Amino acid sequence: ETNIEFLMTAAEQGNANAQFNLGAMFAEGNGVSQDYEIAVGWFTKAANNGDAIAQYTLGNLHTTGEYISTDYKKAIEWFLKAANQGHSDAQFNLGAIHASGKGVPQNYQTAIEWYIKAADQDDSQAQFNLGTMYRYGEDGVPIDIKKALEWLTKSANQGHAESQINLGEMYYSGGEEISQDFAKAMAWFTKAANQGNAKAHHNLAVMY
Numbered sequence: 073e074t075n076i077e078f079l080m081t082a083a084e085q086g087n088a089n090a091q092f093n094l095g096a097m098f099a100e101g102n103g104v105s106q107d108y109e110i111a112v113g114w115f116t117k118a119a120n121n122g123d124a125i126a127q128y129t130l131g132n133l134h135t136t137g138e139y140i141s142t143d144y145k146k147a148i149e150w151f152l153k154a155a156n157q158g159h160s161d162a163q164f165n166l167g168a169i170h171a172s173g174k175g176v177p178q179n180y181q182t183a184i185e186w187y188i189k190a191a192d193q194d195d196s197q198a199q200f201n202l203g204t205m206y207r208y209g210e211d212g213v214p215i216d217i218k219k220a221l222e223w224l225t226k227s228a229n230q231g232h233a234e235s236q237i238n239l240g241e242m243y244y245s246g247g248e249e250i251s252q253d254f255a256k257a258m259a260w261f262t263k264a265a266n267q268g269n270a271k272a273h274h275n276l277a278v279m280y
Contacts (some may be wrong), residue, residue: 091118127154144175197228
């Protein structure tokens with residue numbers, strides 16, 4: 073029995089994992105002829121069967137409009153199902169959707185709630201977004217330097233270059249809630265520069 077036959081049997085018996093994998097094979101044309109319609113069919117079966125990755129995938133497809141229609145309402149429905157199962161990328165995307173106001177009224181408080189769920193699972197981009205939202209303040213989100221530092225540091229420690237630059241800038245300029253510290257600023261700019269970040273190179277040159 074070939075891999076595809078084995079998957080097909082399991083998928084038809086209702087195995088969500090097999091259904092998702094079949095969908096992926098048809099989407100990529102991997103071992104079968106590429107067929108987006110069949111791919112979406114299997115993704116939907118897997119998603120309705122509770123598969124978080126399939127739910128997230130459908131959410132993404134409805135966001136990008138890649139081989140199905142762009143539909144933010146449907147995207148949000150699928151992301152919600154995956155996010156409620158703890159899928160961090162789905163949680164992040166819900167944060168981004170609420171921050172941008174695509175398909176829902178723009179709401180930074182809701183965005184932050186979803187970003188925190190993803191950030192608590194070590195999503196460095198969610199941590200960065202939280203850090204910058206608290207650093208600069210958004211509608212209904214007051215500036216909170218302590219929270220900004222906390223989230224940016226978590227993200228920067230995971231190697232997120234933009235977070236490293238933000239921290240460098242904050243230590244470089246200092247302020248009421250953060251004492252100026254050129255050594256820390258240098259250290260963070262250097263970490264970002266070592267990743268080839270042009271802005272960090274520029275900031276280091278200015279410091280020198």
